[in-house]
């Protein structure tokens with residue numbers, strides 16, 4: 001039996017289209033779908049979150065809400081496997097023409113599914129907690145510490161527990177732009193609850209902010225906020241504990257650390 005990767009190796013874009021046509025239901029395969037326009041997602045529903053663009057000629061698609069409200073993208077094999085719930089092995093058997101395997105398509109529920117989850121505060125909270133837990137604590141010499149040291153010469157400060165480092169995909173308009181080392185900053189409310197995360201994408205090599213450019217040449221911000229699970233009024237990224245009840249407020253990590261070095265203030269950033 002041929003491996004899936006061998007089977008599809010020499011496929012033309014039209015063959016990928018044919019695969020998708022074979023397995024996805026007719027109601028999804030509209031003219032809009034084939035023209036690469038936004039429409040409902042075969043996996044999670046909605047109105048206009050899904051695009052089949054076949055842009056690498058591998059049955060490529062993207063859904064802007066598929067992954068607990070986050071974008072998900074893949075090739076035609078992944079689309080078919082997720083939709084039919086076939087295993088890799090089952091799909092491989094089918095495409096080898098060995099035997100037909102009964103498939104259980106997911107019910108598509110327009111306007112339901114993940115979108116609801118993506119908008120509700122509990123789901124947002126789960127999402128930011130998951131992102132925070134997936135990031136690593138800072139250690140001397142890591143990419144985040146090198147970045148801060150490069151921005152604030154001579155920096156000596158307590159290791160910030162409100163900052164972590166992760167490798168994160170950068171999405172823009174439903175397109176994956178790249179993957180960057182990312183400083184994840186925990187934005188907490190006065191009562192200590194985490195409300196959201198700030199993210200700073202870094203250059204993968206040098207200790208600088210990432211230069212991020214979209215496929216259409218648009219320059220994109222290296223600093224972004226995650227969705228807010230709670231109203232953020234009164235909150236801050238607490239870089240250091242207060243000293244004698246006093247905490248300084250700065251805008252941006254770099255300014256906060258520069259002020260700490262100049263004035264010895266303990267700082268949070270907003």
Ligand SMILES: [Zn+2]
Pocket residue numbers: 041042043044045049050063064065066067
């Ligand atoms: Zn979806």
